[in-house]
Amino acid sequence: MNENASDLDCIKVNKKFGDFTAVNNVSFSVPKGSFFSILGPSGCGKTTLLRMVAGFIEPSAGDILIKGKSVVNEPPNKRPVNMVFQHLALFPMMNIYENIAFGLKRRGEDSATIKQKVGEVLERVGLPGVEERQADQLSGGQKQRIAIARCMVLDPDVLLLDEPLGALDLKLREHMKVELKKLQSEFNTTFIYITHDQSEALVMSDQVAVMNEGIFEQVGTSRELYYNPKTAFVAGFVGESNQWSGIVETVKKDSVKIRTNDGFTLIAQTNGEVIKKGQNVKAFVRPESVLLGLKANDIAKMENKIKGVVGNVLFNGANSRVLVRNPKDGAEIDVAIPQTGEFASLNKGQEIHIGWQHDQATCFTVKEDIQQ
Amino acid sequence: MIGPRTKLGLILLMSPLLLWLTTLIIIPHLDMLYVSLREKVGVRLYEFGFGNYMTFFTEPLYWNTFARTAYMSIFATFLTLLIGFPIAYYIAKIAKGRMKMALFLLCLVPFWVSELVRTFGWMILLRETGVISSFLQWSGVVNQPIEMLYNDGAIMVGLVYTSMLFMVVPLITTLDSLDDSLIEAGYDLGGNGFSIMKNIVIPHAIPGIVTGSIVVFMLSLGNYLTPILLGGKSSLWFTGMIYSQFITRFNWEQGAAFGFLLLGLSSLIVWLGLKFSGQTLAKTMG
Numbered sequence: 001m002n003e004n005a006s007d008l009d010c011i012k013v014n015k016k017f018g019d020f021t022a023v024n025n026v027s028f029s030v031p032k033g034s035f036f037s038i039l040g041p042s043g044c045g046k047t048t049l050l051r052m053v054a055g056f057i058e059p060s061a062g063d064i065l066i067k068g069k070s071v072v073n074e075p076p077n078k079r080p081v082n083m084v085f086q087h088l089a090l091f092p093m094m095n096i097y098e099n100i101a102f103g104l105k106r107r108g109e110d111s112a113t114i115k116q117k118v119g120e121v122l123e124r125v126g127l128p129g130v131e132e133r134q135a136d137q138l139s140g141g142q143k144q145r146i147a148i149a150r151c152m153v154l155d156p157d158v159l160l161l162d163e164p165l166g167a168l169d170l171k172l173r174e175h176m177k178v179e180l181k182k183l184q185s186e187f188n189t190t191f192i193y194i195t196h197d198q199s200e201a202l203v204m205s206d207q208v209a210v211m212n213e214g215i216f217e218q219v220g221t222s223r224e225l226y227y228n229p230k231t232a233f234v235a236g237f238v239g240e241s242n243q244w245s246g247i248v249e250t251v252k253k254d255s256v257k258i259r260t261n262d263g264f265t266l267i268a269q270t271n272g273e274v275i276k277k278g279q280n281v282k283a284f285v286r287p288e289s290v291l292l293g294l295k296a297n298d299i300a301k302m303e304n305k306i307k308g309v310v311g312n313v314l315f316n317g318a319n320s321r322v323l324v325r326n327p328k329d330g331a332e333i334d335v336a337i338p339q340t341g342e343f344a345s346l347n348k349g350q351e352i353h354i355g356w357q358h359d360q361a362t363c364f365t366v367k368e369d370i371q372q
Numbered sequence: 373m374i375g376p377r378t379k380l381g382l383i384l385l386m387s388p389l390l391l392w393l394t395t396l397i398i399i400p401h402l403d404m405l406y407v408s409l410r411e412k413v414g415v416r417l418y419e420f421g422f423g424n425y426m427t428f429f430t431e432p433l434y435w436n437t438f439a440r441t442a443y444m445s446i447f448a449t450f451l452t453l454l455i456g457f458p459i460a461y462y463i464a465k466i467a468k469g470r471m472k473m474a475l476f477l478l479c480l481v482p483f484w485v486s487e488l489v490r491t492f493g494w495m496i497l498l499r500e501t502g503v504i505s506s507f508l509q510w511s512g513v514v515n516q517p518i519e520m521l522y523n524d525g526a527i528m529v530g531l532v533y534t535s536m537l538f539m540v541v542p543l544i545t546t547l548d549s550l551d552d553s554l555i556e557a558g559y560d561l562g563g564n565g566f567s568i569m570k571n572i573v574i575p576h577a578i579p580g581i582v583t584g585s586i587v588v589f590m591l592s593l594g595n596y597l598t599p600i601l602l603g604g605k606s607s608l609w610f611t612g613m614i615y616s617q618f619i620t621r622f623n624w625e626q627g628a629a630f631g632f633l634l635l636g637l638s639s640l641i642v643w644l645g646l647k648f649s650g651q652t653l654a655k656t657m658g
Contacts, residue, residue, distance in 0.1 A: 056556055076559045089557035093575035103561035
C-alpha cells in the first residue's frame with residue numbers, strides 16, 4: 001500500500017457489541033484530499049465506524065491508519081482527526097472566538113498566533129468578524145461553518161462529519177451541500193462524511209461507500225453506484241427503482257427471463273453474476289429508464305412491453321412521475337414523465353404503453369429467506 | 373387579556389399558596405419583627421427601640437458566634453460541593469441505566485430516616501465507646517478510647533452528611549442536561565480531563581452549583597440538631613443562641629432580634645456569594 005497516497009486506511013475493522021456485530025471486517029482506504037462518504041440506513045454501523053476513526057470507540061479487531069500510522073492505541077485527543085458532530089456541539093458557554101480557539105489553546109499556542117489563526121479561518125469560511133458572538137446568535141448554516149472552522153483551524157489530516165446537515169431545513173441543506181463541497185476543495189483536506197441521505201452523498205462525494213448491516217456493499221463513484229450497482233441492496237438503496245422478485249426461467253448469453261411470483265415475466269440483464277435457472281432473483285428498473293408511449297407502436301422495439309392503465313400522476317415539476325398499473329400482477333410501476341410535452345395531459349384511468357430493454361433492468365440473486 | 377373567568381381561576385389556584393404564605397410565613401414574621409423591636413424597661417413594660425439589635429453588635433460573644441456559624445457553614449458548603457460533585461458527575465454522566473437509578477436511590481435512602489436518627493447514628497460511630505473507637509482499640513492502633521464527638525470536625529461531618537442530597541440533586545439535574553457530545557467535542561479538539569472539566573463541565577454546571585450551595589449554606593446556617601448533638605456544649609452555633617434566648621432565658625425580644633439578624637445576615641452572605649461568582653438568582657433558578 002502506498003502510504004503517501006491515502007490519508008486514512010481501515011484494515012479489517014470489526015466492532016462487536018456483545019453478540020451484535022455492528023461493523024464487520026470493513027477495509028477501505030481514502031485517498032488524500034478526497035471527499036469520501038459512507039451512505040447507509042440508520043443502524044448500519046456507519047456511526048460506529050466513524051466513532052472508531054475518531055477514537056471514541058475501540059475496534060474489537062483490525063487496524064486504523066492515518067497517513068500510514070496506526071492510531072488504534074491513541075486517545076481521541078491525540079489523533080490528527082477532528083469531527084463535526086451531528087448537532088455540531090458548539091460550546092454554548094463560550095463565544096465563537098473561544099470555541100475556535102479551544103483546540104489551539106490546548107496545543108499551547110501563544111495568544112497572538114491563536115488570534116491570527118481564528119481570524120484567518122473565519123475569513124475562509126466566510127464569516128469574518130463574528131468572534132464576539134454567541135453560538136445561539138448565529139443561523140443554522142453559520143453554526144455549521146463555525147463547527148467546520150473549529151476543526152479546520154487545527155489543520156487535521158482527516159475531517160469526520162457525522163450527518164451534520166440532518167438538522168437543517170431542506171433549502172438550507174441543498175445550499176450547504178454545495179458549500180461543504182466548496183469548503184472541502186478549498187481546504188483540500190480529506191473529508192469523511194456519513195449520511196443516510198443518498199442525495200447528500202451522491203452530490204458531494206468523490207467516492208461513496210454504501211454500508212449495510214456492518215459491511216460495505218460497494219465502494220465507488222456516485223455514477224458507478226447509480227448506473228452499475230453491484231448488489232441488490234445498492235440497486236434498491238441508491239436512487240429510485242421499481243423492484244420485482246421472481247425466479248429465473250431461462251438464461252441466455254446476456255439476459256435472463258424472470259417470472260415473478262404473481263406471474264409477470266420480464267427480461268433483464270445480469271450484473272456479472274452467474275445466474276442459473278430456478279434461482280431467486282430481484283430485478284430493478286429505474287423510473288427514468290422506462291419508455292412511455294401513447295400507442296403500442298411507440299414501444300414496439302422494446303423487449304419488455306406492458307399495456308397498462310394510468311394509476312396516478314404525481315406532479316412534481318421536472319421530476320413528475322406516473323404510476324402505471326400493470327394488469328399482469330396488479331402492481332404499480334413508477335415511470336418518469338419525459339418533459340417533452342407529449343405526456344403533459346395524462347389522466348387517471350387512461351390506457352398507456354410502457355417498455356424497456358433488457359439492459360435497463362438489472363437482476364441480482366437473493367437468498368431465499370429475504371422477502372421484502 | 374385576562375377575562376373575569378380566568379382571573380377567578382387564577383385567584384382560586386393561588387389561594388392555597390397565598391394562604392400558606394400569609395398564615396405561616398408573613399404573619400409570624402411580622403409578629404416576630406414587632407416583638408424584636410420592643411425593649412423591656414420593666415415588668416410587663418415595653419417601649420419601641422433597637423436595643424435588642426444593638427446587643428448583638430456590642431456583645432462580642434454573639435457576633436463571634438454568628439461569624440463562626442457563618443464560616444463553618446461556608447466551609448461545610450464547600451466540602452459538600454467538593455464531595456458531591458464527583459458523585460453527581462458519576463451518576464449523571466458515567467453510570468447508565470439501572471446502575472444510575474440504583475446510585476441515585478442510594479443517595480436518597482438515608483433521607484427516609486429523620487435527621488435526628490441519622491445524627492444519633494453518627495454519635496454511635498464517633499463517641500468514646502463507639503464503633504470507630506472500639507475498632508481502633510481492637511486493631512491496636514490506639515491503646516485507650518478516643519472521643520471523636522463534641523468538636524468542630526464532628527459538626528462538619530454531620531453538616532456535610534445532612535446536606536449532601538441537597539447538593540447532589542441539583543448537580544445531577546444540571547449535569548444530566550450537559551450534552552455528551554460537548555464533552556466528546558472537547559476531547560476531539562485536543563482537550564484533556566482537566567481542561568474539559570474546567571472549560572466545559574463546570575461552566576455548564578454553575579447554575580446547579582450555585583443552587584446547591586445556597587440550599588446547603590442556608591440549611592447549615594439554620595441547622596440546630598446537628599451542631600448541638602455532635603458539637604455538644606462547645607458547638608457555639610447561632611441557632612443555639614436563639615434557642616436559649618427563647619427557651620432558657622425566656623427573652624423573646626432578644627431571640628426575635630437574633631432571628632431577624634440571622635435572616636438578614638444570611639441573605640447578605642448569599643447575595644455576596646452570587647455577586648462574587650457573577651451569577652444572578654434569576655439565572656440560577658431559571
